[in-house]
Amino acid sequence: QVQLVESGGGSVQAGGSLRLSCVSPTYINYCMAWFRQAPGKEREAVAAIDKDSRTNYADSVKGRFTISKDFGKNTLYLQMNSLKPEDTALYFCASVRAYWCGGGWYSTGRYDDWGQGTQVTVSS
Secondary structure, three states: OOOOEEEOOEEEEOOOOEEEEEEOOOOOOOEEEEEEEOOOOOOEEEEEEOOOOOEEEOOOOOOOEEEEEEHHHOEEEEEEOOOOHHHOEEEEEEEEOOOOOOOOOOOHHHOOEEOOOEEEEEEO
């Protein structure tokens, strides 16, 4: 049973914006995160948000990306602005059955469940 369903990926020119969504009634009250994986590279953390909407960001996206939750819609978002070609990747939603993301929020091993991914392509 798929418990994390992503959408919102697409192709955009550098400097543009996209908003990714991840619907999950199961995990919305727990720690949730966005990761990304470019071809030939390891999966890396982008941002995480915990039960009380406290957030963490990778240095590479600080000031450009915003992670948020809409509890009424059971949806996690990633608003991506000022996109760069190096942001091109398959983006994954992830979650763990814990309220707090903690210091290990950036580790793939922290998370129990993953979405199928949504592709983001940024052209120069």
